[in-house]
Amino acid sequence: MNAIDRTPADLLGSALAADPARPLVTFYDDATGERVELSVATFANWVAKTANYLQGDLGAEPGDRLALLLPAHWQTAVWLLTCSAVGVVAEVGGDPAAADLVVAGPDRLAEARACSGERVALALRPLGGRFPQPPEGFADYAVEVPGQGDRFVPFVPVAADAVALVVAGEELTGAQVVDRARADAAAAGLPAAPRVLSGLPYDTWEGLSYGLYGPLAAGGSVVLCRHLGRLAEEAEEARETSEKITFRAPRAAG
Numbered sequence: 001m002n003a004i005d006r007t008p009a010d011l012l013g014s015a016l017a018a019d020p021a022r023p024l025v026t027f028y029d030d031a032t033g034e035r036v037e038l039s040v041a042t043f044a045n046w047v048a049k050t051a052n053y054l055q056g057d058l059g060a061e062p063g064d065r066l067a068l069l070l071p072a073h074w075q076t077a078v079w080l081l082t083c084s085a086v087g088v089v090a091e092v093g094g095d096p097a098a099a100d101l102v103v104a105g106p107d108r109l110a111e112a113r114a115c116s117g118e119r120v121a122l123a124l125r126p127l128g129g130r131f132p133q134p135p136e137g138f139a140d141y142a143v144e145v146p147g148q149g150d151r152f153v154p155f156v157p158v159a160a161d162a163v164a165l166v167v168a169g170e171e172l173t174g175a176q177v178v179d180r181a182r183a184d185a186a187a188a189g190l191p192a193a194p195r196v197l198s199g200l201p202y203d204t205w206e207g208l209s210y211g212l213y214g215p216l217a218a219g220g221s222v223v224l225c226r227h228l229g230r231l232a233e234e235a236e237e238a239r240e241t242s243e244k245i246t247f248r249a250p251r252a253a254g
Helices: 008-018 040-057 074-086 174-188 205-217 233-242
Strands: 023-029 034-039 065-069 089-092 101-104 118-121 163-167 170-173 195-198 221-226
Touching (some): 008 040, 008 074, 008 174, 008 205, 023 040, 023 074, 023 205, 034 040, 065 074, 074 163, 074 205, 163 174, 163 205, 170 174, 195 205
Parallel strands (some): 023 221, 065 089, 065 101, 195 221
Antiparallel strands (some): 163 170
């Protein structure tokens, strides 16, 4: 990665310039059998489309607060980088009533209704599928985003020293996210261009670091596994072999 990258969106831009075809996020849902692999280019395209939607259709501005009520999922990773690109503060598990916007999965729509601003719902179906019936009071992400533009330019530059992320009650600027991700990668002994397997949730910094920011900062990729605990030990080992894992994140407690 480029030493001058100061925000997560910068890291993604450098990854795109360096090797757009390499994998960036491989997602498994071991409750449904889903597997999706996104190259850097495909992931960046999703981010660009989502950022155009967030900035344009939803009217979000730098400093706005977005309550992100989603599990560890490839679409959650897209939203985290989207917020960085626009300058919106991503509050993981944030209070919808105190947020300017809310983005929620199908199991958190009831609490998301407390947001008085724009509400976006994700079905989290395989291949980014839409809801069979759009939830009342919400825009369906899978309907709204595919038609957005493939290139994104923020209306105003995003400041690296502005708050970018809130997780487990801690606020981090874009620069702090990048610096901490790099430090984590070094402290954990991640190899060069690591392929990291993580079954950690996204509701802690550790989960976000191993499951997205660390591999991105280290020029690698992540195999993000939801419901990993449902796999037998032999199946996990087979996945590590088939996915050519070079580093395994710590297991979730419990």
